[in-house]
Amino acid sequence: MKRDSRLSGVLHVLLHMAQQPGPFTSETLAKAMDTNPVVIRRIMAGLRELGYVRSEKGHGGGWTLACDLSKVTLRDVYAALGSPSLLAMGNRTEAPGCLVEQAVNAALDQAFHDAEALLLSRLGEVTLAMLGADLRKRLGSRKIHDMSAHRA
Amino acid sequence: MKRDSRLSGVLHVLLHMAQQPGPFTSETLAKAMDTNPVVIRRIMAGLRELGYVRSEKGHGGGWTLACDLSKVTLRDVYAALGSPSLLAMGNRTEAPGCLVEQAVNAALDQAFHDAEALLLSRLGEVTLAMLGADLRKRLGSRKIHDMSAHRA
DNA sequence: CCATCATGTAACATACAAAGTTACATGAAA
């Protein structure tokens, strides 16, 4: 399956933003992620609705963090994306008449549900602040790849 | 994400086959699953290679179970399909130079790995024989939708 | 031997979602 990388992408953006004061334009963020500004706006839209970030138009505009990073978990971010399906596999038919299919679904659903629950739980344990702390550990004294260079 | 239903499909086929003696042609099985014979052959190919089923050409040919159903788990069947990816989400970049991305990947990988491991473990706990037993419980005294009707 | 049946497989078509792109409207700042 082609894998959905929106969560990975949006976390990357948020973590970048947490490293220096904003605001950041979609174009700046897009360059850092090697993608398109519209893609950035797309994945950030849900976060804006939930109040995790703000966006301003015009000169000096762009995206700004608007939440307590120690209060927002990866699960919250996932939810802000619209809770896309976590598993690549699913049942052939969701509400089958065939008893064979029902038996198969029951067995798979059990396993699928457990795995999804664990994943969500794990995502709920990690806050953006924790991610930031981990990043700073990795950075040591070095600077991250400097986005201000892009901001001419 | 569009979900991969091959595991669900192949289990359906195997369970059908376990209910009555074979052999079953790809066309018969395809009709029961409301799909195409070639699709059946495709998902059964891996099982044949691992010896879980056999196939014969010509008159009276078709697919036959060739394993001890109490020894084969859903995980084995999954592996026979080529172990397609279980999760619908993944990292944007697998081996990034950017430290921000590395921090994000590390956090997500942890959660992803745990969920995959749990799912595989759960699948490993269920044998085809157990699925069959559950099916017979659901059947009660009724017959499953009768494939022999299709076999003229 | 040959017609029929069934698998094996390549090749192509279809469906669908994420990701990328283009275009333009909206609104804010200089």
Next chain:
DNA sequence: TTTCATGTAACTTTGTATGTTACATGATGG
């Protein structure tokens, strides 16, 4: 009023599962 930046619709591209067609291979029955 020009410039910048977001907001969003519409379209293109890409990747994968799924569906389909076509034909080769081999087994069975006459």
